[in-house]
Amino acid sequence: MKKIFLLAMMALASLGMNAQTVKRESSVLGNVGYQSNYERFGLGVQGRYAIANNLRIAPDVTFFFPKDKVTGLDVNVNFHYVFNFSKDGQGFSVYPLAGIGMQNNFYGKKSVEVAGVTTEIDRSNSTKFAFNLGGGITLPLSARSYLNAEAKFMFAQDDNVVIMLGYGYRF
Structure with a gap:
């Protein structure tokens, strides 16, 4: 009985869903945001290109402002599977995403005091996938x-x- 109920609910939900993206549709997106681990704000740009009617590739680059002399630059390539919830052509769309990314952090010169001894730490950087x-x-x-959120x-x-x-903005 639970399976039949679940199947009926999925069928009703799918009546209002269809793919929003049309193959070869492209757009560009400017965004602002927040990165939790380093607690810093960033500015980014994302391109979107629909490779199928409901699947798009979305590369992005985000610059994270310095905090505690650590600056970030993330480069990602994600895939979105788009669902459109519309009524009379008006509505919103949602998408799950999956992809790969590269996190780059640039550490500025700073002084660190340990047990009363001040040590100067030189500049460095790190890249993590x-x-x-x-x-x-x-x-x-x-x-x-x-x-977009x-x-x-x-x-x-x-x-x-x-x-x-x-x-x-869509092209």
Whole structure:
């Protein structure tokens, strides 16, 4: 009985869903956000290209402002599977995402005091690779523009959550 109920609920939910993206549709998105692990804000840009009617590739680059003399630059390539919830052509879409990323951190020169001894630490950088999982929501403003909210968990040596809000334009 539970299986029949679950199947009926999925069938009802799918009546209002269809793929939002059309093959070869592209857009660009500017966004602002927050990275949890280093507790810093960032600015980014994301490109989107629909490789199938409901699947798109979304590379992005995000610059994270310095905090405690640590500056970040993340480069990601994610895949979105888009679901559109619409009524009379108006509505929103949601998408889960999965992909890979590269986290780059640049550490500035700073002084550290340990047991009363001050030590000067030189500049350095680190690069870590990550696997991304998350999701987002898109709210159209017009036929060409939209607002977007996205959250992703980056599984890496330094796991973190990145939350981004942005404005996009479709071509």
